[in-house]
Amino acid sequence: MKGMRYGVPIGAGYLAVSFALGIMIRKQVGFSALAAAVTSALAVASAGEYAGFTVIAANAPYVEMIIAMLVINARYLLMSTALSQKFPEKMAFFHRFFVAHFVTDEIFGVASSDLIPEGKLNPFVIYGMGAVAVPCWAVGTGIGVLAGNILPADIAKALSVCLYGMFIAIIIPPAKRNKVIAGFIALAFLCSYGASVLPYISALSEGTRIILLTVVLSLVAALLFPVKDEEEADPSEKEVAAK
Amino acid sequence: MSGNHLIYVLIMFGVIYAIRVLPLTLIRGKVKNRLLKSFLYYVPYITLAVMTFPAIMQATENPLSGLIALAVCIVMALFGLGLFPCAIAASVIVYLLEMFL
Numbered sequence: 246m247k248g249m250r251y252g253v254p255i256g257a258g259y260l261a262v263s264f265a266l267g268i269m270i271r272k273q274v275g276f277s278a279l280a281a282a283v284t285s286a287l288a289v290a291s292a293g294e295y296a297g298f299t300v301i302a303a304n305a306p307y308v309e310m311i312i313a314m315l316v317i318n319a320r321y322l323l324m325s326t327a328l329s330q331k332f333p334e335k336m337a338f339f340h341r342f343f344v345a346h347f348v349t350d351e352i353f354g355v356a357s358s359d360l361i362p363e364g365k366l367n368p369f370v371i372y373g374m375g376a377v378a379v380p381c382w383a384v385g386t387g388i389g390v391l392a393g394n395i396l397p398a399d400i401a402k403a404l405s406v407c408l409y410g411m412f413i414a415i416i417i418p419p420a421k422r423n424k425v426i427a428g429f430i431a432l433a434f435l436c437s438y439g440a441s442v443l444p445y446i447s448a449l450s451e452g453t454r455i456i457l458l459t460v461v462l463s464l465v466a467a468l469l470f471p472v473k474d475e476e477e478a479d480p481s482e483k484e485v486a487a488k
Numbered sequence: 489m490s491g492n493h494l495i496y497v498l499i500m501f502g503v504i505y506a507i508r509v510l511p512l513t514l515i516r517g518k519v520k521n522r523l524l525k526s527f528l529y530y531v532p533y534i535t536l537a538v539m540t541f542p543a544i545m546q547a548t549e550n551p552l553s554g555l556i557a558l559a560v561c562i563v564m565a566l567f568g569l570g571l572f573p574c575a576i577a578a579s580v581i582v583y584l585l586e587m588f589l
Contacts, residue, residue, distance in 0.1 A: 254575035276493070287501040297500040301493065310496055314503035320535060321504070325511035327528045330519060338516075345509035350539060355571065357532035364518075402548055403583035409544040409554075410561045410578025412536045417565030419533065426533050433537035441542050451543075459535040466534070467526035 248373020251360075254411050255351045255374060256381035261404030262291055263382045267389015269295065273302040282387035289349055289379055292451060293318045294386075320456050324353040331356060331366040340368040347375035351408055358415040425470045433462055544578075553585035 263285060270281045276298075288294050296317045300310045325348050332341070352374045356366055420427035440446045440454045449457070519525050544558050545551035557578045564574050 251571065254572050257579075258575065274493075280493070280497075284497045284500070287497065288504050290504055293500070293504055297496070301496045304492075307495065307499055310499045311503055314500055315507070318504050318507050321507045322511055323531050323535065325508050326515060327531045329512050329515040330525075330528060334517065338513075341512040342509060345512050346505060348508040348512075350536075354532070354536050399549070399583065399586055403579045403586070405547050406544060406554065406557055406582045407575040407579040409540045409547070410557065410574040410576070411571045412540045413558065413561040413578075414565045414569065414571045414574035416533045416536050416540075417562055418568070421566060426530070429530060429534055430537040433534045434541040437538040438542045455535060455538050458538045459531060462534045462538075463527050463530040466530040467523055471522050471526040472529045 246369070246373045248370035248375075249377050250373075251355045251370070252374040252377030254407055255355070255378040257404060258351070258408035258411070259378055259382040260385040261401045262408070263385030264389040264401055265405070266291065266294055266298075267386040267391075269389075270298050270386065271390045274298050276390065278387040278390040281390045282383040285386035286379060286383040289346065289382060290318055290321075291350075296450070316453055317450060319453075320350075320459065321348050321353075323456070323459060324348050324350075324357070327357055328353060328366070331361065331363060332368065333364055333366070336368060344368050344371045347371050347379065349378070351411065352378060354412055354415045359419050360415075425466065429462060429466050433458065436462065548582050549586050550589040553582050553589055556585060557581040 266285070267278075267281055270276050276284070284297075285294065288297065290297075293314060296313045297310065300313055325345065328344075328348065329341075332344075352371060355361075355374060356371055361367075361370065416426075416430055420430050436458050437454070440449075440458060446454065446457075519528065541558065542551075545554035548554040548557075560581055561574045561578050564577060569577075
């Protein structure tokens with residue numbers, strides 16, 4: 246299945262990243278491997294889980310957990326909104342409830358890429374990716390808790406970088422065809438780097454910086470270079486947007 | 489204590505799932521507003537770009553190996569190589585470079 250094939254590089258990266266998460270959980274929270282794996286399967290979020298376990302370690306009030314989760318995971322709001330446009334309008338509604346669980350940075354990356362045309366996203370592609378990637382994520386967390394030091398650090402680090410390689414493979418092909426996208430990717434790199442070193446902005450959490458930059462840059466792009474209807478037009482869409 | 493942990497975990501799950509499911513279920517039709525449509529069109533590329541850089545340099549022991557992996561992946565993607573080759577190449581490059589750097 247197509248989705249499962251896309252899920253393999255995602256899963257490999259997840260194993261490495263969740264492994265590191267497991268090590269952190271073991272040190273700071275003292276969850277059992279099983280509890281950590283179940284938490285990972287439920288949350289399916291990297292930065293979100295790091296933050297969540299930090300809150301647990303601090304034994305902070307529940308309201309702090311709610312706020313931390315809202316702020317750090319708010320980018321999924323943007324991703325789900327973008328994805329809502331990719332599914333066929335005729336798709337059975339219940340799929341949206343299940344697909345939602347698998348909206349991670351990486352699965353979103355593949356699902357929103359031009360590997361899959363607008364309005365043509367089959368929910369089973371997402372399920373396929375999720376079926377490979379989420380167990381990797383959960384198992385990796387559990388193994389990290391159990392045996393934080395069996396995987397040499399250099400291999401774990403190298404594996405975690407594969408997710409970024411995948412992101413590049415997703416954003417570069419459209420940038421090749423569309424100069425606006427290319428320009429804004431370069432601008433995004435620059436701003437993101439700036440935000441990570443400049444005073445005040447760099448003090449914000451990574452999740453907050455991602456949202457801030459994504460919203461501002463996408464808005465500027467949309468204002469300066471609104472997409473023409475043809476670019477987004479879905480051949481299967483019967484109703485033509487009356488202008 | 490373990491009850492506390494359970495509640496923490498349920499809050500984590502509940503909030504994250506709500507964030508993911510609400511836009512998907514509330515926005516069912518096609519967005520017609522041109523500005524919003526354009527905004528959503530650019531979101532994936534920009535957000536992935538923001539997440540990749542400079543994070544790729546911080547994920548490695550030496551920032552240079554992350555930077556080189558990034559450059560190689562961009563060139564590979566320009567030549568039409570897909571997700572899997574780029575993902576593998578990034579890992580292999582970092583692993584090899586970090587033996588020397």
